[in-house]
Amino acid sequence: MAVSVAALALTASACGASSSSGSGSSDDTTIKIYTGRHYDLEQAFSQFTEDTGIEIEYLTGTDAELREKLETEGDNTEADIFMTVDAANLALAAKEDMFQPLESETLTTAIPEQYRNADNSWFGLSLRARTIVYNGEALTPEEAPSSYAELAEPEWDGRVCLRQSTSTYTQSLIASLIANEGRDRAVEIVQGWTDNAEILDNDIKILESIDQGKCDVGITNHYYLARKIEENPDFGVKLVWAEPEGTGTHINISGAGVTKNADNPEAAQQLLEYLATDGQNLFVDGNHEFPANEEIPVVELVEENFGSDFNRDQLNAQEFGDLNSEALAIMDEVGYR
Numbered sequence: 001m002a003v004s005v006a007a008l009a010l011t012a013s014a015c016g017a018s019s020s021s022g023s024g025s026s027d028d029t030t031i032k033i034y035t036g037r038h039y040d041l042e043q044a045f046s047q048f049t050e051d052t053g054i055e056i057e058y059l060t061g062t063d064a065e066l067r068e069k070l071e072t073e074g075d076n077t078e079a080d081i082f083m084t085v086d087a088a089n090l091a092l093a094a095k096e097d098m099f100q101p102l103e104s105e106t107l108t109t110a111i112p113e114q115y116r117n118a119d120n121s122w123f124g125l126s127l128r129a130r131t132i133v134y135n136g137e138a139l140t141p142e143e144a145p146s147s148y149a150e151l152a153e154p155e156w157d158g159r160v161c162l163r164q165s166t167s168t169y170t171q172s173l174i175a176s177l178i179a180n181e182g183r184d185r186a187v188e189i190v191q192g193w194t195d196n197a198e199i200l201d202n203d204i205k206i207l208e209s210i211d212q213g214k215c216d217v218g219i220t221n222h223y224y225l226a227r228k229i230e231e232n233p234d235f236g237v238k239l240v241w242a243e244p245e246g247t248g249t250h251i252n253i254s255g256a257g258v259t260k261n262a263d264n265p266e267a268a269q270q271l272l273e274y275l276a277t278d279g280q281n282l283f284v285d286g287n288h289e290f291p292a293n294e295e296i297p298v299v300e301l302v303e304e305n306f307g308s309d310f311n312r313d314q315l316n317a318q319e320f321g322d323l324n325s326e327a328l329a330i331m332d333e334v335g336y337r
């Protein structure tokens, strides 16, 4: 079986000619994907090609770049699927009318309602929990905060590391606070975070700063800590599943939809169905995420270190995706940078 996956540079002018694997692929046996998700695509795509004979080509880029490209190309786009991380990016693409609704019992059965949008034009495929992490030497599990709002309290002044406002991860967490706590309370919390925290560029830096004792607590996506523990089982940062009694830990998604102007919508839908079912583990496990499909087992490293049976925020991903601009407004208001 020929290897069929080709990663194209964003500057490539045409997908068509560049990735022939010698198996005589024609247009209706090739799916083209624009993807802002960079993790673990090859294995799942290769397996799909092996199973179906349908080839996959994909183009990686930032979400904004790819959305702009889709918009500019309009009817002439080569993309059959737009794939991205974060509900905000999916909601934005849906708002710009880039997807087509799908009728697929496989998808609606596999993916719970809160992880897809109301007209079934995009579907979450993997779940990432954004939760509280702490230095295991500085704090006992009892001393570690278990709610997002606690990190805004004066006792944590100078002891918190958080991620910058330009990250959709930060934006979606704050959007969920607006939905769960109301706007006024969300402003108070983000104000407290701003007073208390050092703001860093990415989740890995947050984890390393906590490990080095530069801060005691922070908020990151769970899979970054899983990655650190995989590299070094003695890594000094521990995880708390936030909001155990209340609304539950914030859950974001990575997901995809079939583009409105797809040349090959049937095959594109077939790929999404595969990724939501038999392909879940290949798509999800390498990045230590949770399967969106609840029938699929959680990867061992995550199950063993963190467990998967915790109170998850049931907030609809479309709902907090749609609150993105409100989250940006609050950060601007209180000076969260």
Ligand SMILES: [Fe+2]
Pocket (backbone or CB within 6 Å): 221
């Ligand atoms: Fe990430």
